[in-house]
Amino acid sequence: MSHVSPDSTRDTAVIHFGREELVIRQRYEIVSIANDVLIGVWFLIGTVFFFYDSLVYWGTWLFLVGSIEMLIRPTIRLVRRVHLQRFHPDQPGAADAGHDF
DSSP states (O other): OEEOOTTSOTTOOEEOOOHHHHHHHHHHHHHHHHHHHHHHHHHHHHHHHTTSGGGHHHHHHHHHHHHHHHHHHHHHHHHHHHHHHTTOTTSTTTTOOSSOO
16 A cells, blocks of 8 residues: 655655545545444434324334444454555555544
8 A cells, every 4th residue: 555665754754545546535435424424414403203102113113233333343343454554565554544433
């Protein structure tokens, strides 16, 4: 992903991204953001449903769906990491990102 060029100064970093690698990173980020939004929606609606006795059953199901989506979160990160590792198999940590999504 990135490295410091040996002939450059200590303050200069050269970042190499292949087009395919950048597309993959963006797709996983979008999937992760969509998953996070859905988690918030399920828990928000489920919480509102708990205010009404007739909707508690459905609120409980929405909490279950939100909890399942929370389990999907690390799966997205793991799949992204494995997918990106194929671009740099000889560089451990090359699939790491500066942010967690």
